[in-house]
Amino acid sequence: xxxxxxxxxxxxxxxxxxxxxxxxxxxxxxxxxxxxxxxxxxxxxxxxxxxxxxxxxxxxxxxxxxxxxxxxxxxxxxxxxxxxxxxxxxxxxxxxxxxxxxxxxxxxxxxxxxxxxxxxxxxxxxxxxxxxxxxxxxxxxxxxxxxxxxxxxxxxxxxxxxxxxxxxxxxxxxxxxxxxxxxxxxxxxxxxxxxxxxxxxxxxxxxxxxxxxxxxxxxxxxxxxxxxxxxxxxxxxxxxxx
Amino acid sequence: xxxxxxxxxxxxxxxxxxxxxxxxxxxxxxxxxxxxxxxxxxxxxxxxxxxxxxxxxxxxxxxxxxxxxxxxxxxxxxxxxxxxxxxxxxxxxxxxxxxxxxxxxxxxxxxxxxxxxxxxxxxxxxxxxxxxxxxxxxxxxxxxxxxxxxxxxxxxxxxxxxxxxxxxxxxxxxxxxxxxxxxxxxxxxxxxxxxxxxxxxxxxxxxxxxxxxxxxxxxxxxxxxxxxxxxxxxxxxxxxxxxxxxxxxxxxxxxxxx
Numbered sequence: 001x002x003x004x005x006x007x008x009x010x011x012x013x014x015x016x017x018x019x020x021x022x023x024x025x026x027x028x029x030x031x032x033x034x035x036x037x038x039x040x041x042x043x044x045x046x047x048x049x050x051x052x053x054x055x056x057x058x059x060x061x062x063x064x065x066x067x068x069x070x071x072x073x074x075x076x077x078x079x080x081x082x083x084x085x086x087x088x089x090x091x092x093x094x095x096x097x098x099x100x101x102x103x104x105x106x107x108x109x110x111x112x113x114x115x116x117x118x119x120x121x122x123x124x125x126x127x128x129x130x131x132x133x134x135x136x137x138x139x140x141x142x143x144x145x146x147x148x149x150x151x152x153x154x155x156x157x158x159x160x161x162x163x164x165x166x167x168x169x170x171x172x173x174x175x176x177x178x179x180x181x182x183x184x185x186x187x188x189x190x191x192x193x194x195x196x197x198x199x200x201x202x203x204x205x206x207x208x209x210x211x212x213x214x215x216x217x218x219x220x221x222x223x224x225x226x227x228x229x230x231x232x233x234x235x236x237x238x239x240x241x242x
Numbered sequence: 243x244x245x246x247x248x249x250x251x252x253x254x255x256x257x258x259x260x261x262x263x264x265x266x267x268x269x270x271x272x273x274x275x276x277x278x279x280x281x282x283x284x285x286x287x288x289x290x291x292x293x294x295x296x297x298x299x300x301x302x303x304x305x306x307x308x309x310x311x312x313x314x315x316x317x318x319x320x321x322x323x324x325x326x327x328x329x330x331x332x333x334x335x336x337x338x339x340x341x342x343x344x345x346x347x348x349x350x351x352x353x354x355x356x357x358x359x360x361x362x363x364x365x366x367x368x369x370x371x372x373x374x375x376x377x378x379x380x381x382x383x384x385x386x387x388x389x390x391x392x393x394x395x396x397x398x399x400x401x402x403x404x405x406x407x408x409x410x411x412x413x414x415x416x417x418x419x420x421x422x423x424x425x426x427x428x429x430x431x432x433x434x435x436x437x438x439x440x441x442x443x444x445x446x447x448x449x450x451x452x453x454x455x456x457x458x459x460x461x462x463x464x465x466x467x468x469x470x471x472x473x474x475x476x477x478x479x480x481x482x483x484x485x486x487x488x489x490x491x492x493x494x495x496x497x498x499x500x
Contacts, residue, residue: 046383053314053377056324056384081382082493089500090293177379178499181311181459182304193377193385 014147016235018111024102025230031095032207038087039204044079047072049201053192062198092172099165115149116158122151138220146221147235153217160210164203171200278410279427282496283478283486298497302427310433311458314375319441320386323378325448331418331468344452349436353413353473356403363438363452369393369401372435380462381498390456391439396430399474408476411486414455417468422487423478423496424457424464433458436469460498463489 017025047065048057055061057072065075106112121127131151149157173179174186174196190196218226229235280299285291331337339347348360373391395412399405411423428434437456438445445451450467457464464487478484483491490496 042383046380053318054320054386056320056380056386058322058324059320059386085381085494086290089297089495090290093293093296094289173500175379175383176301176500177311177377177461178301178305178459181309182301184309184312187312193379197383 010238012237013234014237015233016147016229017233019233020102020105020109021111022230022233024098024105027098028095028102031091031098032211034087034091035095036204036207038084038091039200041079041084042081042088043201043204044075045081045084047075047079049198050194051191051198052194053187055194055197063201092169096169099161103161112158116154118151118154122154127151146237156210164206168200168203168207171196171203175200278425282490283411283423283425284484284490284496294495294497297495297500301497301499305459308431311376314377314387316375316389318387319375319389323386323388323440323449324384325446326380326462328416328418328420328467329448331416333417336417336468340447340451347452349453349469350471351398351402351474352471353475354406354409355399355474356406359402361398361401365401366393366398366436366453367438369397372432373439374433374435374456374458376433376456376458378462378465381494382462389439389441390435390437391442392435392437392453392456394432395434395436395455396432398436398472399429405474409474410476411474411478413473413475413478413481414466415470415473416466417470420466420468420488421481422455422464422466422489423475423481424455424460428457428460431457431459457498461500462498463494464498 048061049063050059050061066072128151135152170186171190174190175193180186187193190199225236279302281295282298286294344363348362349366350360352358371391372394373389375387375389377385377387379385409426411425412429413421413423415421435456436453438453440446440449445454453469454467455465455469478486482488485491486496
């Protein structure tokens with residue numbers, strides 16, 4: 001039987017997340033958390049969605065929360081739009097400034113290219129297929145992948161940062177009377193103010209799905225080790241994984 | 243110091259043209275040392291206050307050339323424009339005016355104007371008018387398009403002799419004891435009108451008859467219905483809890499641009 005001391009020799013700490021990634025990540029958690037909560041408050045205060053430029057109680061809606069068991073008055077009692085608006089717009093700024101620092105730093109240091117941009121061989125259909133099947137079977141990442149992002153992970157992060165976030169920002173601004181006066185093309189881009197609100201709400205659902213999957217992946221890949229690496233920056237690789 | 247007190251004694255008249263020339267462009271605002279366009283009259287504490295200033299200054303910077311809010315086609319007009327909030331004030335005097343068709347209803351315009359006076363509804367209808375098909379954007383989340391007809395607020399102030407130096411805000415009171423204020427940047431905008439007509443007809447009671455504010459680049463809560471009086475002031479400190487409006491007294495952002 002192998003003594004415990006010998007086993008600890010095989011423990012290796014590998015640098016995983018840079019200082020910038022860690023700081024931006026946790027600021028982002030707080031900002032996105034407030035954005036989600038305050039956004040839900042704002043939505044509950046008017047729990048219907050429409051398409052086009054027009055939408056009000058009584059106008060044909062494409063989504064009504066009351067069809068899903070929560071009446072207008074019940075939703076209104078849960079949602080506080082004043083609190084929601086105050087915190088939504090406050091943390092939108094925290095989110096935006098933090099995000100700009102992260103993206104600026106990532107582009108400047110080559111973080112995007114080195115860590116996020118998938119290589120050609122990674123994008124090969126066979127590799128994508130295998131990666132996808134591994135995810136469906138909830139298989140742990142292999143040793144070689146433990147300290148780098150998987151190809152699906154890379155694609156998700158890139159879409160999140162460079163497509164999803166800008167769309168959420170613009171669909172948010174497309175609901176503002178001041179910003180649409182300055183940039184009327186926002187209304188054309190999304191097909192109207194209510195369309196933008198609907199897309200913003202669909203985006204919220206997509207975001208919640210992302211967070212759920214993200215947390216599940218962290219749990220699967222070793223919750224303590226993964227969360228610790230996002231705090232201290234170092235990821236523990238033990239002997240038996242070598 | 244003496245120049246300052248001299249100005250206090252003999253206020254120099256500022257014509258509308260001068261007002262229009264000095265306020266809309268941010269360059270002008272900066273040159274005159276006027277930071278009003280970038281910040282609310284009272285800045286809240288903490289992170290929320292910082293975000294308020296960022297939001298307001300960013301949108302005002304983007305609106306520096308005073309573009310019009312989008313105007314729509316007749317075919318875009320909502321079939322039945324919502325009547326939200328107060329739809330028929332119980333105020334006795336208001337009910338009398340309503341019964342009499344607002345025959346001797348009057349709107350007092352006071353404060354920092356050269357000739358404080360009150361205007362009848364007919365006086366206001368005689369002023370140059372503007373008709374605009376715009377979207378009402380409620381902070382709750384709904385929006386509806388309607389055609390509004392009214393007198394630009396700047397025309398009304400000009401009819402009262404123009405504003406005096408030091409004028410920074412216009413405070414509007416309503417029959418149901420609501421009040422709000424808007425700054426000069428919004429006052430001089432051509433789409434900022436006192437509306438007496440909706441979709442080609444008279445302004446209905448539910449939508450704020452006889453006169454309501456349309457400030458198209460701000461949310462519904464700034465677009466007061468049932469106007470009672472207008473004051474031009476240099477400070478909003480004396481009104482309500484001193485934040486510049488009943489909504490901001492409650493805890494909403496004074497600037498309703500988002």
